[in-house]
Amino acid sequence: MVRFTDLHRIYVQVLLSRRFISEDVAIVLYKRAVAAMKTVKGDNFEAPYSAGRKGLQSFVDEIGEGLAELGMQVVVTRDESKEGKYWICLSYTAFTAQVNSDNVEDQNDVTKLASDLSSLEISYFRRIISEVIEQSYPANSVSSVQALNIAGDLEPTPIPKSQAQEILAALVSRGWLLKSARSRYTLGTRSLVELAPWLKSTFGDPEEGGEEDGFLKECVQCNKLLIQGLKCPGRDCPVHVHLFCYDRLISANRHQCKNCKISWRTSEPTPVGEDAIPRREDDYATSRRSKKRRTGGGTATGDADEGEDELEDEDEEAESRANGTQNQSQTVDLESEEEEDERPAQRVRRH
Numbered sequence: 001m002v003r004f005t006d007l008h009r010i011y012v013q014v015l016l017s018r019r020f021i022s023e024d025v026a027i028v029l030y031k032r033a034v035a036a037m038k039t040v041k042g043d044n045f046e047a048p049y050s051a052g053r054k055g056l057q058s059f060v061d062e063i064g065e066g067l068a069e070l071g072m073q074v075v076v077t078r079d080e081s082k083e084g085k086y087w088i089c090l091s092y093t094a095f096t097a098q099v100n101s102d103n104v105e106d107q108n109d110v111t112k113l114a115s116d117l118s119s120l121e122i123s124y125f126r127r128i129i130s131e132v133i134e135q136s137y138p139a140n141s142v143s144s145v146q147a148l149n150i151a152g153d154l155e156p157t158p159i160p161k162s163q164a165q166e167i168l169a170a171l172v173s174r175g176w177l178l179k180s181a182r183s184r185y186t187l188g189t190r191s192l193v194e195l196a197p198w199l200k201s202t203f204g205d206p207e208e209g210g211e212e213d214g215f216l217k218e219c220v221q222c223n224k225l226l227i228q229g230l231k232c233p234g235r236d237c238p239v240h241v242h243l244f245c246y247d248r249l250i251s252a253n254r255h256q257c258k259n260c261k262i263s264w265r266t267s268e269p270t271p272v273g274e275d276a277i278p279r280r281e282d283d284y285a286t287s288r289r290s291k292k293r294r295t296g297g298g299t300a301t302g303d304a305d306e307g308e309d310e311l312e313d314e315d316e317e318a319e320s321r322a323n324g325t326q327n328q329s330q331t332v333d334l335e336s337e338e339e340e341d342e343r344p345a346q347r348v349r350r351h
């Protein structure tokens with residue numbers, strides 16, 4: 001058991017209040033915590049670790065060890081950008097352990113802990129996740145027009161556009177969703193950490209051999225879930241790889257696909273994520289019909305014949321207004337508001 005010093009305690013407060021911070025911010029906050037200690041204890045206070053990546057990692061590892069008894073963990077992870085920026089996420093291990101439990105009480109309990117979202121936000125968020133994962137491959141993202149249409153189609157209670165924009169902004173600011181410069185939404189790094197077990201149980205675990213027809217993809221290099229990155233161009237090859245993992249492989253001269261043996265030097269991998277589709281598709285609305293369609297390839301946004309772009313025009317100006325934060329505190333579990341028949345990928349759970 002780690003003995004927490006005052007420095008640890010200060011830092012735990014920081015993590016509890018933010019839950020999800022970039023490495024840069026985490027280092028600044030570590031320096032501030034050390035400075036605060038010097039004010040109290042005098043200049044001879046020695047910081048236990050250096051204020052760099054390594055030092056911070058050791059420090060948050062200690063904190064994670066200390067918090068383990070409370071069912072919490074500190075995860076250091078990388079986002080899916082080309083740089084693979086580091087993030088620190090304070091999450092609940094109970095969530096990871098029990099999300100697959102068949103006991104509904106367990107699920108309710110842990111999801112309440114793990115979630116800072118209201119019931120309305122959760123049902124909307126779930127629909128966006130399912131659209132991103134089940135309908136939009138290889139774009140693995142939805143345009144803001146689509147995101148607003150999803151809100152309008154929510155049953156039993158559609159969410160009005162202005163409220164949907166506030167919810168989207170809140171989900172982005174908390175790290176659950178990412179919004180790109182093209183105004184497309186995809187799963188945020190925090191979702192990939194905190195919701196990984198739930199994502200796998202809902203959409204099929206890529207590790208369990210279902211990768212070819214499964215919706216979720218996993219990186220061949222780091223074995224983490226992959227929403228944005230590259231796909232091997234080999235025929236029917238299911239291999240996907242993050243951009244930063246790909247760079248690492250190439251710089252180590254490992255340019256042959258582990259699975260189909262094709263050389264990525266002569267056949268370049270193709271993008272997965274918004275780069276997989278042209279910009280003009282950002283304006284297409286999704287249709288109610290497209291929800292029922294679940295193709296493994298192709299884009300869900302590509303149907304120019306769908307006449308449901310009523311939200312298209314107002315989108316831009318309203319988008320810029322959206323800056324709200326949600327203070328609703330009611331929380332519910334991710335499972336409870338399910339329209340089961342809408343989930344084709346509801347497949348075998350682990351255990």
Ligand SMILES: [Zn+2]
Nearest residue numbers: 219222242245
């Ligand atoms: Zn990777």
Ligand SMILES: [Zn+2]
Nearest residue numbers: 232237257260
């Ligand atoms: Zn391959």
